[in-house]
Amino acid sequence: MNAVLTGLFVGLLFGFALQRGRFCMNSAFRDIVLVGDYTLLKAVGVAILVEMIGFSLMAMTNIINLNPKPLMWGANIVGGFIFGLGMVLAGGCASGITYRTGEGMVGAMVAVLGFGLGGLMTSTGLLKPISDYLQTTTKVMNSAGKALTLGNIFGVDNKILMLVISILAIIVWVVLAARNKSTEAPEKSPSLGEAIFKHGWGWKATGIVIGLIGMLAFPVSAAAGRNYPLGITNGWINIWQTLISWKNVTDSGVKVVTLNWEGGEIIGIVLGAMIAALIAGEFAIRAPEPKIILQSFLGGLLMGFGATVSTGCNIGHILSGVPQLSIGSILGGISIILGCWTMAYFLFIRPMNA
Amino acid sequence: MADVTPTKTIDERGKICPYPDVDTMTTLKKMKKGEILEVLVDYPLSVERIPRSAQKAGHKVLKVQPLDGPNHSILIEVLGLK
Numbered sequence: 001m002n003a004v005l006t007g008l009f010v011g012l013l014f015g016f017a018l019q020r021g022r023f024c025m026n027s028a029f030r031d032i033v034l035v036g037d038y039t040l041l042k043a044v045g046v047a048i049l050v051e052m053i054g055f056s057l058m059a060m061t062n063i064i065n066l067n068p069k070p071l072m073w074g075a076n077i078v079g080g081f082i083f084g085l086g087m088v089l090a091g092g093c094a095s096g097i098t099y100r101t102g103e104g105m106v107g108a109m110v111a112v113l114g115f116g117l118g119g120l121m122t123s124t125g126l127l128k129p130i131s132d133y134l135q136t137t138t139k140v141m142n143s144a145g146k147a148l149t150l151g152n153i154f155g156v157d158n159k160i161l162m163l164v165i166s167i168l169a170i171i172v173w174v175v176l177a178a179r180n181k182s183t184e185a186p187e188k189s190p191s192l193g194e195a196i197f198k199h200g201w202g203w204k205a206t207g208i209v210i211g212l213i214g215m216l217a218f219p220v221s222a223a224a225g226r227n228y229p230l231g232i233t234n235g236w237i238n239i240w241q242t243l244i245s246w247k248n249v250t251d252s253g254v255k256v257v258t259l260n261w262e263g264g265e266i267i268g269i270v271l272g273a274m275i276a277a278l279i280a281g282e283f284a285i286r287a288p289e290p291k292i293i294l295q296s297f298l299g300g301l302l303m304g305f306g307a308t309v310s311t312g313c314n315i316g317h318i319l320s321g322v323p324q325l326s327i328g329s330i331l332g333g334i335s336i337i338l339g340c341w342t343m344a345y346f347l348f349i350r351p352m353n354a
Numbered sequence: 355m356a357d358v359t360p361t362k363t364i365d366e367r368g369k370i371c372p373y374p375d376v377d378t379m380t381t382l383k384k385m386k387k388g389e390i391l392e393v394l395v396d397y398p399l400s401v402e403r404i405p406r407s408a409q410k411a412g413h414k415v416l417k418v419q420p421l422d423g424p425n426h427s428i429l430i431e432v433l434g435l436k
Contacts, residue, residue: 019398022398022399022402024371024399026371027371027372027399027403030372031372031403034372034375034376035372035375035379035403035407035410036407036410037403037406037407037410039403039406091370091371091372091373092370092371096371100370103398105370105397107370108370200398200399200402277398277424280398281423281424282398282423282424283423283424284396284423284424286367286368286396287368288368288369288370288373292369292370292373296370348372348376351380352376352379352380352383
């Protein structure tokens with residue numbers, strides 16, 4: 001089937017779930033230090049665990065071939081940190097600003113423009129040498145020339161380690177949750193239709209649904225020639241490239257430039273989020289003050305640069321790479337979180353306590 | 355519950371994440387015990403998160419009222435237990 005169409009389909013599901021679950025990693029990481037709220041972080045945790053089990057089982061049954069990103073420590077650290085700084089300025093992570101574009105938020109639309117432009121400048125333009133330098137000089141592979149994973153570092157099968165880690169993590173989580181019986185207010189139970197279409201989803205439902213969509217994305221995307229689960233950054237870059245230098249045929253060494261799976265996925269996310277927001281009555285074109293719009297754009301540029309240097313955004317690294325136990329993605333993910341906390345401190349926490 | 359008159363109203367409509375939350379918490383800190391803050395907000399995540407964080411900070415959420423479209427009015431009584 002057409003790669004763009006299958007990408008669009010997965011994107012529609014993903015966008016719908018992102019909007020319903022308000023799934024944003026910028027909020028997830030920032031809320032821990034800003035307001036002491038762990039709701040979204042728990043949703044992220046559930047999604048990663050569902051994927052880790054799913055990817056492991058699908059790899060064991062040869063439905064997918066795991067494809068962890070290689071470690072490029074300098075690029076992962078610098079790029080991830082800059083991406084993390086940028087997402088606080090932009091008011092959302094890569095998936096956050098993408099789904100909020102579909103909610104009609106002008107701040108997010110401006111942020112994705114900056115994100116795509118920053119990514120394009122870094123992947124093919126003026127800033128490419130910086131990215132190339134960091135990536136090539138700090139790339140470390142294992143002795144067999146494979147990407148480093150927790151599995152091959154400890155000399156065990158990565159698929160099995162994924163399963164073991166995820167099951168242990170679930171046991172620890174359940175035990176901890178049972179020990180400090182949370183005081184979460186029991187939610188009113190609306191009808192199923194209302195729960196899906198009208199109310200925001202709880203963290204468990206959000207995490208499970210997004211984890212399942214991530215599982216679906218892997219084989220579907222692989223069938224389209226892109227062996228990786230969900231991603232965001234290269235999708236926006238692909239849309240820009242297609243708009244600017246579309247080439248239908250290969251001529252005189254110029255590569256075909258056309259919409260690909262990830263570009264289709266992005267269009268799907270925006271549309272899926274728009275549909276979800278419209279049904280729930282949450283869609284509205286709305287804009288923040290001019291200063292914040294400019295801040296969102298600059299944040300987007302930093303995110304595009306950072307994600308391209310680091311070879312992944314919060315989705316490529318944290319949602320798709322961490323479950324595959326890629327060392328590069330784990331390092332990139334930690335750097336994103338540290339960047340997020342640093343900017344959140346200067347932008348919100350310090351002024352709030354002043 | 356009888357209608358309450360807010361002591362203060364802040365309009366957070368159109369603002370991006372997490373400004374509605376940060377503005378609410380900063381304003382709550384500056385208010386006195388017993389006063390009522392009304393927050394007008396249209397950002398779905400903040401509609402759900404502001405009541406959570408206000409409660410966590412020891413205040414009392416009186417009402418979350420849907421208005422037209424994505425707009426909501428949140429009424430919070432300042433208790434400031436923390």
